Amino acid sequence: MPESQRMRAVQSPIIPIVAEWIRQCPGTISLGQGVVSYGPPPEATARLQGFGASIDDNKYKAVVGIPELVEAFGRKFQQENGILTADGSGSSLVVTAGGNMGFMNAMLAILDPGDEVVIPAPYYFNHEMAVTMASGRVVLAPTDDNDQLVPERIEAALSSRTRAVVTVSPNNPTGAVYTEASLRAVNDLCRRRGLYHIHDEAYEYFVYDGAVHFSPGSIPGASRYTISLFSLSKAYGFASWRIGCMVIPEELLQAVRKIQDTILICAPVVSQLAGVGALQAGKAYCEGHLRTLTGTRSLVLQALAGLADVCTVPRADGAFYFLLRLRSDRSALEIAEQLVRNHGVAVIPGNAFGLEKGCHLRVAYGALQPATVAEGMERLVTGLKKILCL
Ligand SMILES: Cc1ncc(COP(=O)(O)O)c(C=O)c1O
Numbered sequence: 001m002p003e004s005q006r007m008r009a010v011q012s013p014i015i016p017i018v019a020e021w022i023r024q025c026p027g028t029i030s031l032g033q034g035v036v037s038y039g040p041p042p043e044a045t046a047r048l049q050g051f052g053a054s055i056d057d058n059k060y061k062a063v064v065g066i067p068e069l070v071e072a073f074g075r076k077f078q079q080e081n082g083i084l085t086a087d088g089s090g091s092s093l094v095v096t097a098g099g100n101m102g103f104m105n106a107m108l109a110i111l112d113p114g115d116e117v118v119i120p121a122p123y124y125f126n127h128e129m130a131v132t133m134a135s136g137r138v139v140l141a142p143t144d145d146n147d148q149l150v151p152e153r154i155e156a157a158l159s160s161r162t163r164a165v166v167t168v169s170p171n172n173p174t175g176a177v178y179t180e181a182s183l184r185a186v187n188d189l190c191r192r193r194g195l196y197h198i199h200d201e202a203y204e205y206f207v208y209d210g211a212v213h214f215s216p217g218s219i220p221g222a223s224r225y226t227i228s229l230f231s232l233s234k235a236y237g238f239a240s241w242r243i244g245c246m247v248i249p250e251e252l253l254q255a256v257r258k259i260q261d262t263i264l265i266c267a268p269v270v271s272q273l274a275g276v277g278a279l280q281a282g283k284a285y286c287e288g289h290l291r292t293l294t295g296t297r298s299l300v301l302q303a304l305a306g307l308a309d310v311c312t313v314p315r316a317d318g319a320f321y322f323l324l325r326l327r328s329d330r331s332a333l334e335i336a337e338q339l340v341r342n343h344g345v346a347v348i349p350g351n352a353f354g355l356e357k358g359c360h361l362r363v364a365y366g367a368l369q370p371a372t373v374a375e376g377m378e379r380l381v382t383g384l385k386k387i388l389c390l
Helices: 014-024 040-044 067-081 099-110 125-132 153-155 179-193 250-265 268-281 283-305 332-343 370-390
Strands: 091-096 118-123 135-143 163-168 196-199 224-229 246-249 320-326 359-364
Touching: 014 040, 014 091, 014 099, 014 250, 014 332, 040 250, 067 091, 067 224, 067 268, 091 099, 091 153, 091 250, 099 163, 099 224, 099 246, 099 250, 118 125, 118 224, 125 135, 153 179, 163 179, 179 196, 179 250, 268 283, 320 370
Parallel strands: 118 135, 118 163, 163 196, 196 224
Antiparallel strands: 091 246, 224 246, 320 359
16 A cells, blocks of 8 residues: 655655665764764763652653653743743743654644745755645755855745744754844744744754854744744753753644644653753753864864865854765765765765755764764765765
8 A cells, every 4th residue: 555645755864774874884984863972961860760660650741741841941941042931921831752843743733735834955854854744845945155044035935825934053964053143034034924933953052163052032022933942862962862842832832732642642751850850960061072072073174174175164163064065966875875885984965955956965973982083084085085086
């Protein structure tokens, strides 16, 4: 029996394809998946002691999250992001099983079939996939040569069917940190045109060289139409624990409750408890690791300088990605496969991020151990030079 037409239209995720190449080539160093090299803080695992002993631990809990975690997120948003979620603020907070789930919840809550969502390109592929899965249509608004937002292009992409504009900063796949001015411009555009502004802040702490993270949900009045998405996956080494959080306009709460109750009922309670411990350790935990990551980033940049003849590397002050623009008209997918098979290093081809023109490769350095950086980058630089000179 065939799958639905809707699902046939959804691109296949690239990560499992690259993972299969890696499996076939043992010893490959992965600059592929966007994960960090560290795990959760001890405060998170300490919360698990004795969990399950009480019968009550094993029951379903509130759809929107356990009160302790809801409160901890609420405090964090107020203190760090300037986003208010208390009663009367106009916003509601929902704990999700990760940032991806928050995005899917948002799509199911706001889209009718054929509605459009404007996404700057290059995009985070799961966002594009989620829009299509929710029977929506993605309309792309390319970013500029520095991978920055162009609000005029976003405005030009709007139609009578547009329901939302999506931004991700710091960005996956480019590592760009969008300027406060451009995020304010997009948020204001959404206000004027009656659209939702969905902003993904999964990498909020991952900024370098003086770049500053900005949360559009903090703009006065923005709570009526702004959906802010957060995740513990990156900052707290929490990818497998599946905890995120969405801040939504109050009027969407009923819809999001229905969706989450049907798909998940509640985020795994054991992970929510660990999440309380993670937020107790707080931003300082990530900042400690960020010092090491900043060193890794410098080494990656130094190595990439050796590729000046074959590619450009746009400025990227955030997340843990660089999106290389290769001076080649060859297929990025083919080059990525050759890099794994012949040079033992994995990167992600740009096609996965909606880049049909040009030849792009995403380099992720978050998971590199200091010992593997030099070797991984050496393989990438040597491999690319060889492949592109053929
Ligand atoms: C922009 C962005 N949002 C969300 C996610 C997924 O986060 P989570 O693990 O919380 O679902 C990722 C993971 O790579 C991401 O890059």
